[in-house]
Amino acid sequence: MEQALSDVKVLDLTHHIAGPYCTKLLADHGADVTKIERPGTGDPARRMGPFLGDDPHPDKSGVFLHLNTSKRGITLNLKTQTGKKLFMELLDGVDILVESFAPRVMPSFGLAYEELQKVHPRLVMTSISNFGQTGPCRDFKASELILYGMGGAMNETGTLDRYPLKKGGNVIQYQAGTIAAVATMLALFTSRLQGIGQHVDVSIFESQMGTIDRRMSHLLTYQYNGEITQRPNPLQEPAGFPVGVYPCKDGFFQIAGGFVFWPRICRMMDRMDLADDPGFCTPQGQREAENLERFSLIWYPWIADHTKLEIVTAGQAAGVLCGPISTSEDLVNEPHWQERGFWEEIDHPVAGRLTYPGRPFVMSETPWRASRPAPRLGEHNLEVYGGLDYSRDDLVRLREAGVI
Amino acid sequence: MVRLPLEGIRVVDITVIYAGPFATVNLADWGAEVIRVESIKHFQVLTRGGIARPPQEIVSNPTRTGGLATYCGRDVSFRPWNRWTLFNAHARNKLGCTMDLTQPRGKQLFKRLIAVSDVFLESNAPHVVENLGLTYDVLREVNPRLIMLSMPGFGSTGPNKYYRALGVHQEAFIGHTYLRGYPDSDPSTTTTLYHADEASGATAALAVLMALHYRNRTGKGQYIDLAQAEATMPHLGEAIMDYTMNRRVQGSRGNRMPGAAPCGCYRCQGEDRWINITITTDEEWEGLCRAMGNPPWCRQERFADSLSRDRNQDDLDRLIQEWTMQHNHYDLMPRLQKEGVPAGPVIFEDDAYTDPHLRERGFFQEVTHEECGTHLYPTFGFRMSETPNRIRRPPVRLGEHNEYVYKELLKVSDEEYHQLEREGHIGMDYAPEVP
Numbered sequence A: 001m002e003q004a005l006s007d008v009k010v011l012d013l014t015h016h017i018a019g020p021y022c023t024k025l026l027a028d029h030g031a032d033v034t035k036i037e038r039p040g041t042g043d044p045a046r047r048m049g050p051f052l053g054d055d056p057h058p059d060k061s062g063v064f065l066h067l068n069t070s071k072r073g074i075t076l077n078l079k080t081q082t083g084k085k086l087f088m089e090l091l092d093g094v095d096i097l098v099e100s101f102a103p104r105v106m107p108s109f110g111l112a113y114e115e116l117q118k119v120h121p122r123l124v125m126t127s128i129s130n131f132g133q134t135g136p137c138r139d140f141k142a143s144e145l146i147l148y149g150m151g152g153a154m155n156e157t158g159t160l161d162r163y164p165l166k167k168g169g170n171v172i173q174y175q176a177g178t179i180a181a182v183a184t185m186l187a188l189f190t191s192r193l194q195g196i197g198q199h200v201d202v203s204i205f206e207s208q209m210g211t212i213d214r215r216m217s218h219l220l221t222y223q224y225n226g227e228i229t230q231r232p233n234p235l236q237e238p239a240g241f242p243v244g245v246y247p248c249k250d251g252f253f254q255i256a257g258g259f260v261f262w263p264r265i266c267r268m269m270d271r272m273d274l275a276d277d278p279g280f281c282t283p284q285g286q287r288e289a290e291n292l293e294r295f296s297l298i299w300y301p302w303i304a305d306h307t308k309l310e311i312v313t314a315g316q317a318a319g320v321l322c323g324p325i326s327t328s329e330d331l332v333n334e335p336h337w338q339e340r341g342f343w344e345e346i347d348h349p350v351a352g353r354l355t356y357p358g359r360p361f362v363m364s365e366t367p368w369r370a371s372r373p374a375p376r377l378g379e380h381n382l383e384v385y386g387g388l389d390y391s392r393d394d395l396v397r398l399r400e401a402g403v404i
Numbered sequence B: 001m002v003r004l005p006l007e008g009i010r011v012v013d014i015t016v017i018y019a020g021p022f023a024t025v026n027l028a029d030w031g032a033e034v035i036r037v038e039s040i041k042h043f044q045v046l047t048r049g050g051i052a053r054p055p056q057e058i059v060s061n062p063t064r065t066g067g068l069a070t071y072c073g074r075d076v077s078f079r080p081w082n083r084w085t086l087f088n089a090h091a092r093n094k095l096g097c098t099m100d101l102t103q104p105r106g107k108q109l110f111k112r113l114i115a116v117s118d119v120f121l122e123s124n125a126p127h128v129v130e131n132l133g134l135t136y137d138v139l140r141e142v143n144p145r146l147i148m149l150s151m152p153g154f155g156s157t158g159p160n161k162y163y164r165a166l167g168v169h170q171e172a173f174i175g176h177t178y179l180r181g182y183p184d185s186d187p188s189t190t191t192t193l194y195h196a197d198e199a200s201g202a203t204a205a206l207a208v209l210m211a212l213h214y215r216n217r218t219g220k221g222q223y224i225d226l227a228q229a230e231a232t233m234p235h236l237g238e239a240i241m242d243y244t245m246n247r248r249v250q251g252s253r254g255n256r257m258p259g260a261a262p263c264g265c266y267r268c269q270g271e272d273r274w275i276n277i278t279i280t281t282d283e284e285w286e287g288l289c290r291a292m293g294n295p296p297w298c299r300q301e302r303f304a305d306s307l308s309r310d311r312n313q314d315d316l317d318r319l320i321q322e323w324t325m326q327h328n329h330y331d332l333m334p335r336l337q338k339e340g341v342p343a344g345p346v347i348f349e350d351d352a353y354t355d356p357h358l359r360e361r362g363f364f365q366e367v368t369h370e371e372c373g374t375h376l377y378p379t380f381g382f383r384m385s386e387t388p389n390r391i392r393r394p395p396v397r398l399g400e401h402n403e404y405v406y407k408e409l410l411k412v413s414d415e416e417y418h419q420l421e422r423e424g425h426i427g428m429d430y431a432p433e434v435p
Helices: A018-027 A062-067 A081-091 A113-119 A144-151 A171-194 A204-211 A213-225 A262-269 A289-304 A308-317 A328-333 A335-339 A381-386 A392-400 B019-029 B085-090 B104-115 B127-132 B136-142 B167-173 B196-218 B228-246 B282-291 B306-311 B313-324 B329-338 B349-354 B356-360 B402-409 B414-422
Strands: A009-013 A032-037 A071-075 A096-099 A124-129 A198-203 A243-248 A251-256 A321-324 A343-348 A352-357 B010-013 B033-038 B095-098 B119-122 B147-150 B222-225 B263-267 B274-278 B343-345 B364-369 B373-378 B382-384
Touching (some): A009 A018, A018 A032, A018 A071, A018 A171, A032 A081, A062 B228, A071 A381, A144 A204, A144 B274, A144 B343, A171 B196, A171 B382, A204 B356, A204 B382, A213 B085, A213 B196, A213 B373, A328 B228, A352 B228, B019 B085, B019 B196, B104 B136, B136 B147, B147 B196, B196 B222, B282 B329, B349 B356, B402 B414
Parallel strands (some): A009 A096, B033 B095, B119 B147, B147 B222
Antiparallel strands (some): A198 B382, A243 A251
């Protein structure tokens, strides 16, 4: 089946989250991706929970299974001379090499971009690291929390009376992987159309500082007006009601009300009799404490009596900007994503059949496809090294020597 | 001489607010000619401001500082729509023209522009292009090689496709809001959260690049239906897989991360300054003890191994913060990193502009905007060895390139150009009736 990247060959030296998400995006759209893992332990993400049935098996890590669809998996020890020799053979005919080691590592293997480029002048090599390939922080250690705090707008998330808050899960690293995929495709254009390879330097820190939403606006606000941005003060009343997150019968929901949308709020609650009440439908009225109190006497019983689904359905029908505070259970069971076909069932020889997040967008001519489940460690050694004319005997010897 | 990767590609851009414009700035930055098409008759809320002409006294209000929705110099005396920080943050390297797409003449001109372009991106609620009659089936007749991408919040199909949501509501819908927060309070206490904008913006840019790659090979264009929520949901893999595998619903862990103790955001010297520290190994723990000068409390049994540290995290956090509060958040980073401890400050905007790493990497660039003046702008999230890059155009002003687009691309005569000005298509100011 013809996919967008069916003519692209990728060698994947990444591990953990950012790198593998980058190569997953390419692989699921048809690129031929071979994932190289170290013999024995493999990608450290295999040791990341949550595990299927809480069984910490290297083929049952939910994150590893999700991040490594559509890739072949082989093992290779780049610290050995034979390993390096095999690597150079694998690199033949490859368009893109992606790696996410600390910046010293590839040069320490004798595989720096400058060396590889001599043999493969059109090669695109994407290096994903915490702080980039240069600079005073180059060799510093980091984590999701640290990179968000430095690169992202963490000064703005949380409330002013308490510590700043990170975002959920490992979203910063997924975002870095997405940015790396964009950068890689751009470099592929230069390679294919101008015959020139490049070293692409993706720094998770800069992918936050330079491509994030609020961050760039806040940086400009500081330049334009000398003002820094802080977390909201919880003691400060929001402008108008109802605005913010509220509890309801079965959880919480978020809503943008205020005097401008007051008639829509009324329609949502089927209380059009309140639509012209000047205490509610004017900015001055909404600033009065007694009107907030009157409103609360109507609002809280109503929301306590309705579920998130009921409130959001009624709200959206009335043109109110609102959303449920979904749990993962709510999300997976939501009919809209199911009807759109977002979820993907994938069979894995060890993990069995599971539901995964599917295509991030729908292309009319060149569909997304999870062509394989995540590979087992070294699953394709025979196929891939066999393709380089290594026999089964050779593979046994390589295994014994700790090369694969 | 190496050209930028997307040189020769023309993109028509009617994206709004943030996610869409972020997608197109990725294309503009790397060489595409991105033309924003805007209307001087209709003000799109939250793209170039809340309203076109905000009252000066509201903008001058000293009780509201910082943030993303401010005006350069807090001055709205002249063309405020060219001075709004949220817009200017993503408007560099782009061109701009104005056209009234609700008028038949505007639609006709728009189709002529599509005919000489490669890509069309829009991020409105689905009924917008439907009502304008500018859907893919119409536009592909005009340009069979066109790549069109729509990126509304919920997609172009499905029972909720007409749902409307701001960024915060999207985060709520996709389950992100539930996954973070203070561990001891409910979701109602903290609402600031944004990730779908950056995730869907970058993903949309990626989708366009993939479609261009396919077109280079086959000559075929296509339509891309991107739901901002769907582009973001894969980023929540951990929580989603825990549910699909184990029917377990994950909640917030605050700043804690699995396998790390101590792990958190610790207060430093001064007002509202912090440092993040995450320790996962015994070596890193030893490094922290050394950096702190080996205080006696470090040697307690209950902190001696990772499992014990995990169990006593609250006390550990309290003791570490007593130390960090005596130090500057920036100075602590190299001091801790020298001992092999993963640590980094929470960087505020003033910190960013003096950060030595960003300075050395040349991350900021001086840019002069005709109406806002000269400032240091953040540049790019990645770099490429053979195609060094810079901001080549300042944030685009409303209608700045009308002459170029109409006269050179659309071959409109001078008389027709004046006629279109009179009819309210062409201009650099919003029509007087726009508030």
